[in-house]
Amino acid sequence: MSKPVATTDQSHLKYEDIHFVDTQKPVWNYSLFTDVDVKNFQNGTHYSLYKLFGNKQLSVLDTAGTYFAVWAPNATYVSVTGHFNEWDKASHPLSVRADNSGIWEGFIPNLKKGEAYKYHIIGYKGLELFKGDPFAHYWELRPSTASITWDTNYEWKDEEWMQKRKQHNALNAPWNVYEMHLASWMRPDRTNEESYNSYSYIADRLVPYLKEMNFTHVEFMPVMEHPFDGSWGYQGTGYFAPTSRFGDPQAFAYLVDQLHQADIGVILDWVPSHFPYDAHGLFMFDGTHTYEYADMRKGYHPDWNSYIFNYKRGEVKSFLISSARFWYEQFHA
Structure with a gap:
């Protein structure tokens, strides 16, 4: 290595x-x-x-x-x-x-x-x-x-949580995890797939619910930007961006911040395995196989009709590891 x-x-x-x-x-x-x-x-x-x-x-x-x-x-x-x-x-x-x-x-x-x-x-x-x-x-x-063009600047107020994050998330600590899909949870109009709550609206309602039900953590199904709603976020194009469906990056930070201030940990589903073929995304990024394997026996996932990262390429390794670090450093996951 x-x-x-x-x-x-x-x-x-x-x-x-x-x-x-x-x-x-x-x-x-x-x-x-x-x-x-x-x-x-x-x-x-x-x-x-x-x-x-x-x-x-x-x-x-x-x-x-x-x-x-x-x-x-x-x-x-x-x-x-x-x-x-x-x-x-x-x-x-x-x-x-x-x-x-x-x-x-x-x-x-x-x-x-x-x-x-x-x-x-x-x-x-x-x-x-x-x-x-x-x-x-x-x-x-x-x-x-x-x-x-945007940044991730945010004035965090979860210093107390961050100081004890390691203890809260330890494998020998008690865990009671609530897994949820942000787009589906309390959708404003259940018959309209174009209707979404905002990150701040979700924060104001999710925190008291989790506290009442005695959950220690919430696990968000992928919040990373993705083009197709039906993928539930598991085929992403934005590995460094919370989806804009619910607001800007600062609004997502507010959601995490409110959960931490209530002593609730945040787990993020993260998908470093495959990505879709949408024209604006990673596939054939510069006209050939940049992020994915060139050999489609390795580079194509037939079950998901998606493409697989080339884990042997140093630049791709750096991209993926940086993405994982981004979410716990910039958004305190």
Whole structure:
């Protein structure tokens, strides 16, 4: 098993402290990656990729904007398209790193939080694709399929729970688990599958119910973003995003926070086994088999009509481990 490459602390240095940033272009050259980050990503030993990939709202040379980074190793061209540029495929191209990592990146000045976007990718053998961001934290409500520039910032109030989380979740501790599907639980209109409660509405009603019934934990069936309601979340496209069916990431954080403040643990079903073939998702991400096995004897799940992650690929290992860590670090699961 590969060991993580040792990290040198350069946190006091920003990209612009070392490199020239060309501010005359619509997309500025910029990077959050160090050489060590790239090596660990490739080796399958990077466990916090969500801090680097996706969209990040930050300030470069005193200019607010959004940094984008996406892995598309078989692409020959990647750009960011969205409402902000009228979905123009040519106006905001990203730059590929020169280290053969397949990472495309760049900073778009004055692009703020809340913008819908997709990556326009010219991939293997010239195949043209429009893909959502695998690391996005927020997506449009289905049937729309664009990612949204967003963050996971939230002011948590569950410090007491977090201090005793290890004891609460110990295998020798008492467990009484309530498993639930958020979309089905107390649906506002049971005859209308388009009707949903919000995360906050669920929090206000779920907490007293669980306390009354003496449950120690609640287990949510997959909350990760997914395109098809009938999958119950078990065929996901957003491994770093709570579904927008019930609200934004901060609203989901509020739900978890309220449960923790009531001494109720939160378990999340997480599906690192297979994903659907939806055009905006992970399948054939850059025109060929990037996230899934190329050999369909390994890469295709006939029972679920879905595709299986290539666990032998270091970058995919880093992606999946980072996803697992994301949910317990960013959302305190």
